[in-house]
Amino acid sequence: MKLLIKTDLSKIAVNFKIQTIEISKYNVVCVLLDKDNKICSSESIVDRRNLSIYDDSIYLKSEYKNEDTFYLNLEKIPQTVNCITFLLIGNPTGDLIENVQSIKATLLDLNKDANIATLKMSVFGRVNKCINICTFTNRKDGWIFREVCKPVRLD
Secondary structure, eight states: OEEEOOSOTTSEEEEEEEEESOGGGEEEEEEEEOTTSOBOOGGGEESSSSOEETTTTEEEEEEETTEEEEEEOGGGSOTTOOEEEEEEEETTTTSOOOSEEEEEEEEEETTTTEEEEEEEEEOOSSOOSEEEEEEEEEETTEEEEEEEEEEOOOO
């Protein structure tokens, strides 16, 4: 699924609800990539250790035990950023993702207090070390939100 976002790009959020036995076995991470799909810088990663970047253009709130919400102001993101991707990574980084039964990602329009899209994926037992859940891609005509739900190699 690909979705061209036609809303106020300064007030959107992505909420992740993870059904799991143990929260310490994974980490949800937001990573900003350049046009070559390389991490822009070490400061362009948002997770439980680094809660915000670029003057709070992206920040994370973990409001409940198995729920993380990333708040985004896509209008403040530098032009050098081509892609914003959300990853589920085994914790500590590089471990297999264990005991995650399902992932639900909801794209929210905060101005209208409405859901734009909801992605659901099931994960069983021990799986990969990293799963790309969804991405935002910067295009000339706006940002495109896309579900991915694919394993990623950690290099």
